[in-house]
Amino acid sequence: MSATMTDAATAALADAAPVPYWTDQADAPQPRTRLEGRHTADLVVVGAGFTGLWAAWRALEREPGASVVVLDAERVAYGATGRNGGFVAASLTHGLTHGTHVWPKQVGALQEEGDRNLAELVGTIRDAGIDCDLRLTGKTTLALEPWQVDGLRAARELGARHGVDLEFQSQDEVQADVHSPTYLAGLRDRTGTVLVDPARLAWGMAADLERRGVRLFEHSAATGFSRDRAGSGAGVTVRTERGSIDAKHAIVATAAYPGPLKRLSNYLMPLYDHVLMTEPLSDAQQASIGWIEGQGLTDAGNQFHYYRPTADGRILFGGWDAVYHRGGRVRSEYEQQGGSHALLARHFLETFPQLEGIRFTHRWAGPIDSTTRFTAAYGTAIGGTVAYAVGHTGLGVGASRFSADVALDLLAGRPTSRLRYDIVRRRPMPIPPEPFRNPIIQFTRRSILAADANQGRRNLWLRTLDRFGLGFNS
Structure with missing residues (x-):
């Protein structure tokens, strides 16, 4: 890496605010109240990210008159929901290749399940009128090294066997689409991914839920569960610092952040992912990179970048590093530590050298709740009164809706088509404890x-x- 490139990256980052762009928008909602005192509910959802919001949403669709409470230790969309790239993928298996390797007998059904889940998710956004910059633009996976070109061809063939229409693009074709000298080939998927402004989607969902009677409390971390001992008819009591809720059921959807079920740390590796957001591009800058369709982009390597345009003409650029901190600790000070943002800035300028001189306005990070198999872990606790769905490993924006249904199915105690899949029935292999x-x-x-x-x-x-x-x- 040349000193000139390093200096350019440093200059580009000089004024970047250390906060997520999505939740830093001027019209962000005002804070909600804390939970205080004793309450009752049919369902308590712990975590106001996508999994938790979808759990509340789907619970009301199943039982419109249900009493639902959502708690969050911070604010709606504070965690992974407000820190991701806004890619909403159909895949429930961390991609078709991974799904074929881990669940070869069920991957076809899981692919269909994921496609249906994405279609219904898009339909819900449209029916509810949620303004979240929904884009049905798909995604292109990019080969940056010669060995990755063959991998794209193999992925296209695998997709064809499962009815997934993928278009292989030559070097000339992919560079004509998006103008970067680093691209050697591309694999265009026009249907398996949509893009959203994730914070606006979460804010819109939360507002709609409240209009339908859901009680949503912020800065109200759940500190523990206990079984009903007072004969109130509740199945579980959810405690917070200032109050409690007696409920029939509860769902834990805390992702990588600490929650009331300590056992979940056995399955989760909090891996810090880093993201940059540019200033709005000028017309000349936009013309210099093409990218007319505005699809999501990602590299084909094991460590990869993901990037996409925004409604106001910016480029989000993230990924590559996945940083684990000893003990699996999750702390806000980790978000700006290390050289990951500087490395991302250099990679961005290598990808689009024609954008030399551009500035980044935001730089942020957050923990991904990764599991040993890259997909979520499901289960129940507290005598079946509590269900959990955590561990989406970076592909949770879409899969969270499926996971919410799984959690509700588990609480209902009735067999459904979702519960027959091994991805649900069998939890990931536990992660060895420290110091290992x-x-x-x-x-x-x-x-x-x-x-x-x-x-x-x-x-x-x-x-x-x-x-x-x-x-x-x-």
């Missing part, structure tokens, strides 16, 4: 980097993880 966890994760990260630098060839350790459906990526 950190060295294992760091060694795996180094192996991933080495594989990307060695034509994608995976060492014995990575091949062993692959054999058991395990691994590590951002």
Whole structure:
């Protein structure tokens, strides 16, 4: 990396605000009240991100008169929901390739389930009139190294076997679409991903839920659960610092953030993902990169970037590093530590050298709730009165709706088509505790980097993880 490029990246970051762009918008909603005193409800949802909001939404669709309370330790969309790239993928299996490897007998049905889930999600946004910059533009996966070109061709063939229409683009075709000298080939998927402003989607959902009677409390962390001991008829009591709720059921949807079910730490690796947002591009800058369709873009490597345009003409650019902190700790001070944002800025300028001189207005990070198999973990606790759905590993914007239904199915105690899938029935392999966890994760990260630098060839350790459906990526 040249000193000139490093200096340019440093200058581009000089004035970037250390907060997520999505939740920093001028018309963000005002804070809601804290939970105080004792309340009752049919359902308490812990976590006001996408999984929690969809749980409340789907609960009302199942039982319109239900009494639902949503709690969040911070604010609506504070966590992963307000920090992601706004990619809403149909896949429930962390991609078709991964799904084929881990669930070969069920991947077709899971693909159909994911397609249906995405279509219904889009329909709900439209029917509710939620203004969240919904874009049905799809996604292009990009080969930046020669070995990745063959991987795109293999992915196209796999998609064809499952009825997924993917278009392979040559170097000339992909560079004519989006003008970057780094692209060697592309794989265009026009139907499997939509884009949203994630904060506006969450804010719109929360406002609609409140109009339908849902009580939503912010700055009200759930501190614990207890079974009904007073004969009130409640199945579980959810405690907060200033109050409590006696409810029939509860759902935990806290992602990587600490929650009232300590057992979930056995399955989750909080991996810090980093993101940048540019200033709005000028007409000349926009013309210099093309990108007329405005689709989402992502690299084909093991460690990858994801990027997309916004409604006001900016470019979001994130990914690559996935940083684990010893002990799985989640702390706000981690969000600006290390050199990940500077590395992203250099990668951005390498991708679009014609945008030299552009400035970044926001730089942020947040923990992804990763599991050993890259997909969510589901289950029940407290005698079946509490269900949980956590661990979406960066693909939760779309899968969260499916997960909300799974959690509600588990609480209902009746078999459904969703509960027959192994992705639901079998939890991911637990993560070894410290002091073993950190060295294992760091060694795996180094192996991933080495594989990307060695034509994608995976060492014995990575091949062993692959054999058991395990691994590590951002």
